[in-house]
Ligand SMILES: Nc1ncnc2c1ncn2[C@@H]1O[C@H](COP(=O)(O)OP(=O)(O)O)[C@@H](O)[C@H]1O
């Protein structure tokens with residue numbers, strides 16, 4: 023059986039992690055014969071652990087050129103390790119892989135942080151990934167007004183540094199640009215709907231791929 027790679031993308035608080043739980047439950051019911059792998063980036067690789075413990079905590083001020091570059095390449099190192107150790111073996115075994123964030127998050131987020139450091143960072147980051155990255159079969163892009171997403175996550179403890187409305191507005195613009203560059207891969211999910219409706223539209227898009 024052919025494996026299937028489905029990625030979920032969107033700004034912080036757009037409801038990806040919540041949706042993934044609902045999607046997994048529905049798929050287990052609807053296609054019990056398929057193996058499901060739920061995973062996420064940053065993953066649990068060495069680079070992913072550094073990102074979570076040292077880089078993604080609340081910002082303490084302006085980052086230097088070197089810190090921005092380190093951040094970009096830690097996300098890329100984590101992605102390479104996650105692909106090699108987790109995603110590709112699971113796909114080879116025929117699983118449906120649901121991945122909460124993927125390389126598009128790097129293009130969207132570091133496409134903002136690297137503005138002014140390299141010209142058109144979103145395009146540059148896509149170009150670095152292009153020769154070795156695995157293209158998802160489908161990418162569900164959760165679109166939600168950044169004002170609403172920040173409201174949703176404002177009560178979350180240990181706020182991460184990207185969870186600011188002005189920053190997320192630029193990330194949202196980058197995600198929309200990525201979707202316009204590859205409309206055949208991206209499916210837009212209206213993340214302002216209630217949890218059940220969001221999960222339903224995501225599941226119907228995944229089921230389309232299985233038939
Ligand atoms: N469809 C929805 N409608 C309203 N609130 C939601 C919805 N989906 C998730 N939430 C809430 O919004 C917050 C962020 O959701 P989460 O799934 O963690 O987002 P993400 O993984 O994209 O950061 C959580 O408190 C969650 O309970």
Ligand SMILES: Cc1cn([C@H]2C[C@H](O)[C@@H](COP(=O)(O)OP(=O)(O)O)O2)c(=O)[nH]c1=O
Pocket residue numbers: 033034035036038039063064078097122123124125127128129131132182184185
């Ligand atoms: C995968 C990835 C995540 N990020 C950011 C997005 C999030 O703010 C943060 C951690 O991701 P995550 O824990 O998925 O955040 P959330 O559940 O709020 O959506 O890392 C990047 O900046 N670049 C990347 O390549």
